[in-house]
Amino acid sequence: MADKLDSIHNIDKSIYLAEGNARMPKIVMAHCSGSSAEMYLHGAHITSWKDSSGVEKLFMSNLSDFNPSCAIRGGIPIIFPQFGDGALPKHGFARNMDWELIKTSLNDDGVLTAIMQLVCSDETLRIWNHSFAIKFVVTLNKDSLALKLIIKNTGSLFFQCQTAFHTYFSIKDICSISAAGLQGSRYIDTLRNMAELTDEDSAIKFTEETDRIYLSTPDELHILDGDKVITNIRKRSMPDVVVWNPWIDKSIRLKDFGDNEYKQMVCVETGCIKSQVQLLSNEIWEGETILSSKVM
Numbered sequence: 001m002a003d004k005l006d007s008i009h010n011i012d013k014s015i016y017l018a019e020g021n022a023r024m025p026k027i028v029m030a031h032c033s034g035s036s037a038e039m040y041l042h043g044a045h046i047t048s049w050k051d052s053s054g055v056e057k058l059f060m061s062n063l064s065d066f067n068p069s070c071a072i073r074g075g076i077p078i079i080f081p082q083f084g085d086g087a088l089p090k091h092g093f094a095r096n097m098d099w100e101l102i103k104t105s106l107n108d109d110g111v112l113t114a115i116m117q118l119v120c121s122d123e124t125l126r127i128w129n130h131s132f133a134i135k136f137v138v139t140l141n142k143d144s145l146a147l148k149l150i151i152k153n154t155g156s157l158f159f160q161c162q163t164a165f166h167t168y169f170s171i172k173d174i175c176s177i178s179a180a181g182l183q184g185s186r187y188i189d190t191l192r193n194m195a196e197l198t199d200e201d202s203a204i205k206f207t208e209e210t211d212r213i214y215l216s217t218p219d220e221l222h223i224l225d226g227d228k229v230i231t232n233i234r235k236r237s238m239p240d241v242v243v244w245n246p247w248i249d250k251s252i253r254l255k256d257f258g259d260n261e262y263k264q265m266v267c268v269e270t271g272c273i274k275s276q277v278q279l280l281s282n283e284i285w286e287g288e289t290i291l292s293s294k295v296m
């Protein structure tokens, strides 16, 4: 499969298909500045984003499985059509399905784009009886990675869904990390019986398991190490933000996650969770998150 796709979409040394872990096909994007990204066809799952200085910005668990039956642990899982637990498999099925690479491009400024697609099938209709088509547009530039989801209702009936980028950021030490930009936002604390609270702090710091769904949030957030911004997050039409660190006990319970790996990661996830995507027949929703390693 990789060979066939390679001949269609390969852009010499800039975007090409390679064999990843467990011989699963992945797309490699190599920007002329030295930045790069890698994305598996399985789940259209980005597992690496390095900025132009070669710093790996995403966390990947050393214990992640690479097999068709489960999600990759780390990187940027795509959550659709359900966030969290519910009637469907947890976090939906998009992260467990093989997507199709439908387009690649390199523009005159050296910006690289890869477009992946997931269309409803008998398998998805058995799980979630709605017709849809999703495009995932990944754009790599010198020090930014833009992620865009375009969801179309291809059926005749209305549907609503949840969707998010469940992004795992690589950090040196969770104890010196904070997430800023959510002060004053309401959030649901999933660890305190789904209580809805207001965050009064100027930044979220981590001293215990943290699992909060922030609602209708500002469109610019920062991850800081000490007082230095290490990653800037800008978003459009993705009002909700989940901030998660499993801390000690949950890390031990996760079989594909090292007991001490909570120290090297933080999830800041952008999406539509409480504010669901609502689409009439043939309507389209589009949402975008832009990660950058320099404050824009």
Ligand code: TA6
Pocket: 071, 084, 090, 091, 166, 211, 242, 244, 267, 269
């Ligand atoms: O986004 C936070 C969360 O919902 C946590 O509750 C935790 O379960 C995490 O997602 C990982 O979920 P997963 O199904 O990938 O193990």
